[in-house]
Amino acid sequence: MGKPTLLIVSMGELGTSFLEAVARTEIFETIVVGSRDLTKAQQRANNALIGAGLEGYFPQITAEHLDVAGPDFATKLKAINPDYIFSAPSLLPWWKVDDSKVQLPFAGYMALHLSLMAIFRDKIEAAGTDAFWIGASFPDVINAVLNRTGFGPDCGIGNVQEPVAKIQSGIGKTLRCNPQDVRVQLVAQHAFEYFVLGDATNNDLPPYLMKVMVGDRNVTDLANHVLRTPFPFPYDLSFNRVTASAGVSAMRALTSPTQTPVHLPGIGPLIGGYPVMASSADIEIDLPPEWSMEQAIAINEASLKWDGIDAVEPDGTVHYSHKTREALHQLLGQRIETLSIATAEAQAKALLSAL
Template sequence: MTKPVLLILSVGELGTNVLESAARSGLFGRIVIAGRDGAKARARANSTIIGAGLEFDYPIIEGLELDVNGPAFVPRIKSIAPDIIFTTASMMPWWQLEKSSAPRLPFGGYLSLHLSVMNTFRDRLAEADLDAIWIGASYPDVVNPILHRTGFGPLCGIGNVQEPIPKIVAGLSRRLSLSPDQIRVKLVAQHAFEYAVLSDEVTADLPPYLLHVEAAGRDVTEQARQVLLEPFPFTYDLFFNRITASAAIEAFRAILSPKPAAVHLPGVNGLIGGYPVVVDGGCARLDLHSDWTEAQAIDTNCRSLCHDGIAAIDPDGTVHFTESTQKAFAALLGRSVARLEIGGAAQQANDILNAL
């Protein structure tokens, strides 16, 4: 049976880490990494060929020039015929924002830097009309819902809700002297939750979340909450992209599984935040604990948005910023910004970049 084709659209740090991990996963027969800088894409592909080959993995790996704004984008992406498209582009990634000395915005204030690029990708992918699964990894807890509310959007994102779960499993495994595979976690949480619990200063005032954990068939949720509150020294630097790449591999495995696969994913089916889901046949459905309703889970993640500086997202995709974010915009741009509409994302992103 022919293995599927993965297309990674972005030659940045996360795209490269996903390339390296995917090449060693055994999941794909062909992997294409593509971006505006074709020479960089080819160099990253060649590096991966050597590294993966040293570990006895030899999928076909190619680096291509592919400009989402260029006339060749649609015919070239059709010729690649990917089974999975992974996009992770931003006008300025989070790790570069950390270097700026300009006044800081809450994380949600930088939304336009991700949304403007992902909106362009969405429009060009619509032109290509491919039968491929799209994974959007650029701030998926918020970007993916906006894309779905203004057209079509990715099946899901990666990271965020996935990444605190190993802390829970590893901590409980040690506490209870159980194998990790005996521990089952269901977590509903939005992007901000991860940063609150993967920290050396965890407080009880966490962003809203839902949690149920069983170990060897018994409820250990309260012990899991204690684990979440334990200090967990963690550095958010370029190495963090390696962790997010592992989250991507977990998502790829679930999507490509020949039988229904349980996994946690953010921005799934256009929902705000992250959820436990079952992926089956390229589709995903919520897999909530029996005590939770879908409305309750969605509301939990919506109430968490303020921890990213976002007050609400309207049904038409308009984003309203919190008062603190509006004040931060005033400090950065010299004027307050109350909201973001998808049509204004490119201009708002350019205003931010100019200020930075």
């Protein structure tokens, strides 16, 4: 059996960083770069091909004209017949927003992601492909909204996985052990990493569950100290490289014939991120026996307020927090209390106009 085929759709900064990272691995035999701008797709594909080749990797990287708004998207997607699809679309990426002028909680920007991801959902479903879909646009919540309203991504990447390396590195340095021997199990939602990857010492963190072992030794107390240690971090375009590396870790697990430990956000209808055992066959939540699944779900849902969300209903309706509602009112001049598939496009248009 040959290696799988990956399709990357929407070539923004994260998609490009992920392409460059995954091309420098042995995971995929073929990588298809899809974009509505074929010239851009060809340039990104060729850049990755040369860079990967210089490091000794030569997957087949091709460009394809793919416009999610076009009538032939589903037909072309079916013809490509990928094993895995990666998408991270946004109508306005975070790095283009001037935070000094716009003070919105993260949830306030959700419509800019959800409106496009809803279109992707419909077109991917129409293609009838059996591909595994990685949705990387605020997966901790967007993926849940999509899956609670029909077809949706299988999982996301990043977020919960990204603080793990800080924990492993810190434990390894303190105990003088191999960081790879540090086993971390972390339940956390998107907002968590912004409090543990940064300059400040943070004792007030979003809710989380964590267990850290080195062999038979429980070092969770030490790991909690490591989490709160100042860690200057560049929240600029370089951050996409970190998320791309988390994507490579995820793809190694998701394409493996045997179960591999990793952390994944946005698994089906679940809010937030979890430790899992993943393989090409399935994703299995991997909690320590002392944690219940109900407890883990409650922790991630309690963390939503840190992103400006009060709750996400079983039908996918997002209820904004008071802070988010007030910020949206100040920016848009209208009262908006919720977000849903039905209202995402209108909210996104209003945000684009204001921003």
